[in-house]
Amino acid sequence: MSAAPKIDAGLYDCRDTFARTMESLAEADERIVVVVNDSVGSSKLGGFKKRWPERTINVGIAEQNMVGVGAGLANGGKIPFVSCASCFLTGRALEQVKADVAYSNTNVKLCGQSPGIAYGELGPTHHSIEDLAWLRPLTNLLTIVPSDPEEMEAALRFAAAYEGPVFVRVSRYPVPAVPHTRVGVEPGKAEVLRAGDDVAILAHGVMLSRALAAADRLAAEGVSARVVNMAWMNPLDVGAVIDAAGTGAVVTVEEASVRGGLGGAVAETLALNRPVPMEMVGFPGFVPTGSVDFLFEHFGLTAAGISAAALKAISRKRQ
Amino acid sequence: MSLTLAPAPVSGADRIDLVRAKALGIRRCAFTMVHDAQLGHPGGDFSAADVLASLYFGVMRYDPAEPRHPDRDRFIMSKGHCTGAFYSVLALAGYFPEAQLKTYMQPLSKLNGHPNRNYLPGIETNTGPLGHGLPVAVGIAIAGKLSGKDYRTFVLTGDGELQEGSNWEAAMAAGHHRLNRLTVIVDRNRLQQGDRTESTNGLDPLDDKWRAFGFHVEMIDGHDHAALLDVLGADPAGRDKPLCVIANTIKGKGVSFMEDNVSWHHGVPNADQFAQAMKELI
Ligand SMILES: Cc1ncc(C[n+]2csc(CCOP(=O)(O)OP(=O)(O)O)c2C)c(N)n1
Ligand SMILES: [Mg+2]
Numbered sequence: 393m394s395a396a397p398k399i400d401a402g403l404y405d406c407r408d409t410f411a412r413t414m415e416s417l418a419e420a421d422e423r424i425v426v427v428v429n430d431s432v433g434s435s436k437l438g439g440f441k442k443r444w445p446e447r448t449i450n451v452g453i454a455e456q457n458m459v460g461v462g463a464g465l466a467n468g469g470k471i472p473f474v475s476c477a478s479c480f481l482t483g484r485a486l487e488q489v490k491a492d493v494a495y496s497n498t499n500v501k502l503c504g505q506s507p508g509i510a511y512g513e514l515g516p517t518h519h520s521i522e523d524l525a526w527l528r529p530l531t532n533l534l535t536i537v538p539s540d541p542e543e544m545e546a547a548l549r550f551a552a553a554y555e556g557p558v559f560v561r562v563s564r565y566p567v568p569a570v571p572h573t574r575v576g577v578e579p580g581k582a583e584v585l586r587a588g589d590d591v592a593i594l595a596h597g598v599m600l601s602r603a604l605a606a607a608d609r610l611a612a613e614g615v616s617a618r619v620v621n622m623a624w625m626n627p628l629d630v631g632a633v634i635d636a637a638g639t640g641a642v643v644t645v646e647e648a649s650v651r652g653g654l655g656g657a658v659a660e661t662l663a664l665n666r667p668v669p670m671e672m673v674g675f676p677g678f679v680p681t682g683s684v685d686f687l688f689e690h691f692g693l694t695a696a697g698i699s700a701a702a703l704k705a706i707s708r709k710r711q
Numbered sequence: 712m713s714l715t716l717a718p719a720p721v722s723g724a725d726r727i728d729l730v731r732a733k734a735l736g737i738r739r740c741a742f743t744m745v746h747d748a749q750l751g752h753p754g755g756d757f758s759a760a761d762v763l764a765s766l767y768f769g770v771m772r773y774d775p776a777e778p779r780h781p782d783r784d785r786f787i788m789s790k791g792h793c794t795g796a797f798y799s800v801l802a803l804a805g806y807f808p809e810a811q812l813k814t815y816m817q818p819l820s821k822l823n824g825h826p827n828r829n830y831l832p833g834i835e836t837n838t839g840p841l842g843h844g845l846p847v848a849v850g851i852a853i854a855g856k857l858s859g860k861d862y863r864t865f866v867l868t869g870d871g872e873l874q875e876g877s878n879w880e881a882a883m884a885a886g887h888h889r890l891n892r893l894t895v896i897v898d899r900n901r902l903q904q905g906d907r908t909e910s911t912n913g914l915d916p917l918d919d920k921w922r923a924f925g926f927h928v929e930m931i932d933g934h935d936h937a938a939l940l941d942v943l944g945a946d947p948a949g950r951d952k953p954l955c956v957i958a959n960t961i962k963g964k965g966v967s968f969m970e971d972n973v974s975w976h977h978g979v980p981n982a983d984q985f986a987q988a989m990k991e992l993i
Contacts, residue, residue, distance in 0.1 A: 430871060430904045430911060452874035452912030453841050453903065484840060513750055513816040514824035517791070517839030682818040690818075 403566035407505065409541040410562050411436040413548045414473060418444060424552065427462045427474045429455050435475040435505050455480045459488035459500075466499040471552060477511075478504030478520035478561060486526055493557045494530035501551045502533075502559045508598065508647030509679065509687050510564040516678040524625055525652025527559055534579055535626040537561040537646075539600035540570045543623060546577045554579075563647070565598045565684055570621070580627035588618035591702045592636035594658055595645035596622045599673075599693060603645050606698035617702055628657050630665070637666040641705035643673060645698050650674035669708035671701040726769050730936045734764035736803055738965050738992050741795030744815040746985045750824065751815075754975035756796035758900040758933070758960040759867060763800040765939035766865055775805035778832035784862050785851050787835050789844020790869040790898060791825045792977075798822055798831075806833035842875025844868060845895060849881045852893040852953075863947060867896045871903025874912050879924065885953040886925020893953040894943065895926070898933065900962035902973050921955040933958025966991050 418424045418440065425447040432441050432450060441448040449465070451458045455476055462474040474481065481504050482489060493500045504523055511518035527535055534551075538544040538560065551558040574583050585600075586607050595603035600621055607617040618639055620632055636642050642662065644655040655672035662670060679687055688694055692701070737760040745751035767773075771784040788797045795815070802809045814820040821830035825839030836847045848866040855862050868878065885893055899917070901908050908914050918928045927950050931938040942956055962976070963969030966988040969978075980988060 430874075430906075433905045450905075450911055452908075453871050454874045454876060454912070456876060480840065511824075513748070514792075515827070515839065517825050517837065680818075681816060681820045681823040686818045 402568055404541045404569070405566055406538060406541060406544040406563050407436045409544040410503065410548065411439060413545045415440055415443065417548065417552045418447065421471065421552065423469060423471045425449060425465060425470050425472050427451065427458055427465065427472050429453055429458045429476045429480065431476050431505065434477065435503070437475065455484040456488050459485040459502075460492050462500045463488070463492035463496060463498045471499060471501065473501045473503055473551075475503040475505060475562075477518065478507035478523050479511075479518055482520060482523040482526050489527070489533070490530060494533045497532055497556060499555055500557050502557070504559060504561045506564040507561045508563065508565070509675070509684055512684040512687065513681060515681060519679065521647070521649040521675050523561070524646065524648045524654065525656065528626060528652065528657060531626065533557045533559055533626060534624075535559045535561075536577060536623050537597040537625060538563070538623060539597055539621060540567050542569065542572060543577060547623075550577050550579070561597060563598045565647075567598055568601050570600055570604070572621075577623060580624050580629055582624070582629035582632035583621040584618065584632070585621055586617070586619040588616040589639050590616045591641040591643060591706050592618040592620060592639045593643045593645060593698060593702060594620045594622045594633070594636060594654065596625075596654060598647050599645040602693065602695050603698055605695035606702065609695055609699045610702055615702065615706065622654055625654065625657065628661065630661055633658050633661040634665050637662055637668045640668055640709045641702070642668055642670045643698065643701045643705050644670070645673040645693070647693065648674050650676060669705045671705040673698055673701050726940065727936050730761075730764045730768050730940065733768045733800070733803055734761045734936070735992060737764055737796050737799045739989065740799035740802065740809070740812055742966075742980070742985065742988055742992070744795050744798070744812055746980050747813065748816040749979045751795045751979060752792040752977050753795060753979070754902070754962040754969060754972070755790060755793040755869065755898065755900070757964045757966065757969065758962045759790065759793055759796050759898050760964070761934045761936060761939060761960075762867060762896055762898065762958055763796055765936060765943055767800050767804045769940045770943045771863070771865065773804075775833065778806060782860060782862055785835050785848070785864045787838070787844040787848050787864075787866040788826060789838055789866050790841070790872055791838030791844075794822065794824060794826055797826060801831065801833040804833070807831060841869065841872040842877040845878050845881040845885075848893060848895070849885050849888075849890065852885070852890040853888060855892060856888070856890070861892070863892045863894065865894045865896065865943075867898060869903070870897055870899045870901065870908050870914060870917075871911070873897065873914055873917070882921065882924040882926065889925070889951055890953045891947045891950045894947075894956060895921075895953065896943070896956045896958055898960055899957050900960045902962045902971070902976065904976050906973060918957060921957075925952055926955040927952045928955045928957065930957045930959065933960035934964055
């Protein structure tokens, strides 16, 4: 376990929402089962297991088997939510995710727990900053990165109702509620949380509230920043990205590697459609030892770091 | 040049006393690190302490001043979450100063939560994801065979860890290649992260499994220093198979309130628990 940052009033661990929503979904639909890898505790599924021991399939420390078993359960008419630390779910079992879930187009819901650098001091083996890049080419695997409890619950309800493979990134770092402008999650739809025309900040997950805080700082300096919630990695809201380029400068922010994730997806879209100066906030690669807060600070995944990146992108606009 | 046992070999009862003292040292250092960092995996540190002390102070040949000596015996900590014990034994063996243990998991520390060979001497490969140690050990053992070297390769796995299929792919290869200089030690504490192994995905009969994969199997008390030294120290030239030592251990061994209690997998002590434990670890 890494040091869990203290949860202050007004901050939420989305795993609590995950646990609550899974119980509510399971009450309503007996096809719903969870599949875990010795991760009942870390997925906060202790309550679920107590109520439905036979619908809690713990394969032990065996992630490749876990994803394959998930695909088999789907074949047998169940709706499996496969819940495992995101690093092992997407890294260890990547070929099962590709072949058994995505390519086979099975009705499996993958729940990547404690992604990004949530495991802090446990280091790069336990970090999952590569998951978004690894999953992005799997075009039929709908992929969502919720930012707060409301979006977390909506994502899980969507996944349960949708017939086909879905990946939900279940963050652990305590987040505030985000002032959403929409209800629910419609696949492939971004959400403009704040209007602005000097620069657009595109973010998701834990970083969304930090992007909003960065926009506040920028406003104090007379800079008008748009903030867009890019919860959906796949399908990506291409239109929202092209619109963002209308501000003339774009910043992406993600609790992930800057290679191949949200930054990569947005860079591809801009290069193909409407190139503008762009800055990426995220991790450059394997990170050194440190707590989550230390690492966020160290790599500028903070309101200050994001606003600095925004000013840099603006400074690169053509005169 | 062939290496000699480090530290200098001592015989009989002296050696057992040395290993006993080092095992205690490992437990005290590891628990202090876990207490100070308020992070770590002390239950598995304690179940492994006697195996580690036996290997580093009674069995393996290595020179901490030349950690990449081509003839060194290799040790791989496949249960890489137990860095409290692993870093402690490396420090006690002289790979780096004991004072460095104080930096455990601090910002920018070389003592990351899981071992990194690019940060510290004495680490052969980066572990943390379970089920990686044995395949690498098989490669090291095959390389030794190809180059006619007589080094030995040891790998310590958890028991829950054996639920990973990669171990069995590697075991099959080890048996096939008759890697007699390879030794797998299973820390059989019967607990994994969330529960007992046998109520999660049972491993028994574990000895039969290893035998079926082509291993010679020894089952011993993993806290019995004499038995550990005897079995691990036996000359591998007398075998034509790899060796699996199933070390029956107790998770949390050495501290009454931690023994065989799953909550100490990654539980960390408060000040009172720490003081109580240090009183017992003498
Ligand atoms: C591939 C992988 N899956 C899951 C984990 C999370 N994890 C860390 S320790 C652990 C339990 C290990 O149990 P065991 O192998 O019995 O070790 P020990 O009892 O000696 O601590 C788990 C599930 C991991 N490190 N790697
Ligand atoms: Mg165990």
